[in-house]
Every structure is written in structure tokens, then in C-alpha cells.
Amino acid sequence: MLYQRSSALFREAQKYIPGGVNSPVRAFKSVGGVPIFMKSAKGAYLLDVDNNKYIDYINSWGPMILGHTHPIVLNAVTEQLKNGFSFGTPTELETEIAKLIIESVSGIDKIRMVNSGTEACMSAIRLARGFTAKNKIIKFEGCYHGHSDAFLIKAGSGAATFGNPNSPGVTQGTAQDTLLAVYNDIESVKAVFENNKGEIAAVIIEPIAGNMGCIPPKKGFLENLRKLCDENKSLLIFDEVMTGFRAKLGGAQEFFNITADIITYGKVIGGGMPVGAFAARKEIMSFLSPEGPVYQAGTLSGNPIAMRAGLTTLSLLKNDLQIFDRINTTTQLLATELKNIFKEAGIKVCINQCSSMMTVFFGRLEVNNFEEASMADHNMFNKYFHYLLKNGIYLPPSGYETWFISDCIKQAEIDKTLEISRKFISYLYK
Numbered sequence: 001m002l003y004q005r006s007s008a009l010f011r012e013a014q015k016y017i018p019g020g021v022n023s024p025v026r027a028f029k030s031v032g033g034v035p036i037f038m039k040s041a042k043g044a045y046l047l048d049v050d051n052n053k054y055i056d057y058i059n060s061w062g063p064m065i066l067g068h069t070h071p072i073v074l075n076a077v078t079e080q081l082k083n084g085f086s087f088g089t090p091t092e093l094e095t096e097i098a099k100l101i102i103e104s105v106s107g108i109d110k111i112r113m114v115n116s117g118t119e120a121c122m123s124a125i126r127l128a129r130g131f132t133a134k135n136k137i138i139k140f141e142g143c144y145h146g147h148s149d150a151f152l153i154k155a156g157s158g159a160a161t162f163g164n165p166n167s168p169g170v171t172q173g174t175a176q177d178t179l180l181a182v183y184n185d186i187e188s189v190k191a192v193f194e195n196n197k198g199e200i201a202a203v204i205i206e207p208i209a210g211n212m213g214c215i216p217p218k219k220g221f222l223e224n225l226r227k228l229c230d231e232n233k234s235l236l237i238f239d240e241v242m243t244g245f246r247a248k249l250g251g252a253q254e255f256f257n258i259t260a261d262i263i264t265y266g267k268v269i270g271g272g273m274p275v276g277a278f279a280a281r282k283e284i285m286s287f288l289s290p291e292g293p294v295y296q297a298g299t300l301s302g303n304p305i306a307m308r309a310g311l312t313t314l315s316l317l318k319n320d321l322q323i324f325d326r327i328n329t330t331t332q333l334l335a336t337e338l339k340n341i342f343k344e345a346g347i348k349v350c351i352n353q354c355s356s357m358m359t360v361f362f363g364r365l366e367v368n369n370f371e372e373a374s375m376a377d378h379n380m381f382n383k384y385f386h387y388l389l390k391n392g393i394y395l396p397p398s399g400y401e402t403w404f405i406s407d408c409i410k411q412a413e414i415d416k417t418l419e420i421s422r423k424f425i426s427y428l429y430k
């Protein structure tokens, strides 16, 4: 495959945009090489500027659960555009999508729309702090909740110690209010609670971790977390930016049958447009401005084009609940078959899969937390990534990322992925 035009465009982009990209992972820093510039997408496929075609396992990092340019969504957005792009006033659409989400998800009465997952999580912790009148939050090493200051905290040596900022620009003052625990390790959470009695406003978690590669919660972990939060009068925040309207219509909450206090959304709920949201029961949401004292606002929040894309996507999901079983089964099939292929070749691998999310960790038999994810053979992943890319399969460009399966990935795409993976093994041993 030739990437002439991508290479030229990347050189040009680097002159005007830091690192040539508007979000770091797109720069291929982890896997090496030149990022591919896309020009269009349809169904399960991406088309790049050099006219190479790829099976897409990123799906815009999750939003395109129905596949790209779904005809019904495309038509709805096209029609909506004719009415104007943005008014800065309320519209009927906002109530419609709010109603649909609230009816689909347990434990929430009200929802506020924002423009990204980052905004949703940032606002959710402000609300949690306002509601509980406590300052500290607990997050898990390797979980990502957007790039706001409070979440950019590095894993310290002790889970119960003060966090250190891992990005210049995050102040020590902010960092010390974010405490770290280890994913899938309830004792680490207990220790943080014990050392900070009466100070924890909330625990925020990805109920299926997706930002250190896919790591499902161990049996009982989320239940115990729920219990700990209740005992300590702290709120449990499920960051369902990835899992919302993906794991099930009711998200990870429905998948695991657990109810959180605040839920954050993004990705799928915008159907490919920049949308985020956070939701909770009435008692909590009434703390939010203009009803309550916790301030939160947005010039383009609830934008009609974005709302139309989201509403149409969510309605399609709601009217075809089979879709969740379908894509979850497809993902399971892909994970199982891939694992068999590697196993037969004597390649040590752990493939984590949960709902329609999965990650291949080479060189490991198990990956349950960030530390274990970082011990995987990322060099091997990088080779695998480039081999598949060369053969028309687009994986997330990092071994710490999750593959997202869309409803357009069918047997033919799975078969091709397995075939190329077999060839990768022959190529390795050549």
C-alpha cells in the first residue's frame, strides 16, 4: 500500500498543528510510522486519501456503532441542516433525546447535554463535590475520563498517597484532591477511603475499562465498589462515555445490573457528532444551574445537528435491541478465533473482550489492571498493527486501546481479519 498523499498531508499538518493532529493518539507515536489521513467512510470501511480501503475496528473510537454513514442517520442530519445550524435557544429535540435516554437507563431522572466526554466527566465531579460538600475523588490508574486537570493524575507508588500531576500545567493543589486506586482491586479502594475518612465526594470508574486496553471488571468488583460508596456516603460515578448505549441500551449498568449515582456519556450518544452528557437522579441534578448552585454551561450544548445525529442513532438502537447481542456475539467470535490462531502458533496472548469491546495483549495470560497492561508485549502489537494496516485492516494505533466493533462488521470482515492474522504469524516466523 502506498501512503504518499497521507505522508505529504502529515508533513503539511505538522507545520500548522502541534504534532500534526488534533488529538494525540492519532499521531501513531505508539506504533510508529505515518498517520493515515482518511477522506470518507461507509459501513465497515474507511477510505484514505491514497484510495486504500480498510476494515475499521476503531469506529471513531466508539461512536459509529451502526457503521459509517448509516443512511437513516445521514438523511436525518441532512434534513436537520436545512433548518439552521445553531440557535442558542432551547429546541424540542433536546427534550426528545433527554426523554429517550432517561427511559432507556435506570436510576436517572434528568440529563444535561455537553459537547464532549471530557466536559461531561469534569462537570460530573463538580456536581458530585457540590452535592456531597466533599472535595476528594478516587479514580483508577489507567482509567481515562477526559483531559480536564483533575483526571490527569499519574499512578503514584502507593494508591493511598497524594497523586502527582502527570502533565505540566496541572497544579499540585488540583492533583492532591485526586486519589488513585488499582482497577479490580477493592482493597486498594478501601485503603484510600480509610485514609481519607469523610473526604471522598465520589469514585469515578469506567465500568468496563477501555482506555488501558479493554479490561472487564472482575466479578463482584463493581458491586463492592457500590457498597463502599454507600457506606462512606460518596457518590459512584460510572463513566459510560465508551460503554453507554454500547454494552447494552442501558449501558454497563444494565450489562452488570448495577446502578451508579451519576453517569457520564459521550461517543455513541452523539452518533459521530461532538456530544457528551451527564445524568443522575432528580435530587442530584437539581443542584445544577439554573435550578441549583453548581454552575455549568455551554454555548453549543444541545446543538440541533448534533442532537439529531444522536437522537436518530439512539432511536435506531432502541428499535433494534438485538443489535447489542449481535455485535457482542461478533466480538466474542473474533476474540475466540483470534486467540485460537495465536495459541496454535504458540504465541502467548491475552485477549480481553467484554460486550463489543476487545484488546489483544501479547505476551500475557491475564490483564486485570494498568500495571499488567503495561507489561504486555507492545512491540509485538506494533508489528501486528502495521501488518494488518498494510493488509487493509485498521486497528487502534496503540496496544493500550480498545477495538470497537460496529454492526457493519460481518462474517466476511471477521474472516479477512483472521486470514491476515494467520499470515502475520507466517510472516513472523519467516
Ligand SMILES: *Cc1c(COP(=O)(O)O)cnc(C)c1O
Binding pocket: 115, 116, 117, 118, 119, 121, 144, 145, 146, 147, 206, 210, 211, 239, 240, 241, 242, 266, 267, 276
Ligand atoms: C473518550 C472518553 C472520554 C473523553 O471523551 P472526549 O469526547 O474525548 O472528551 C472520557 N471517558 C471515557 C471513558 C472515554 O472513553
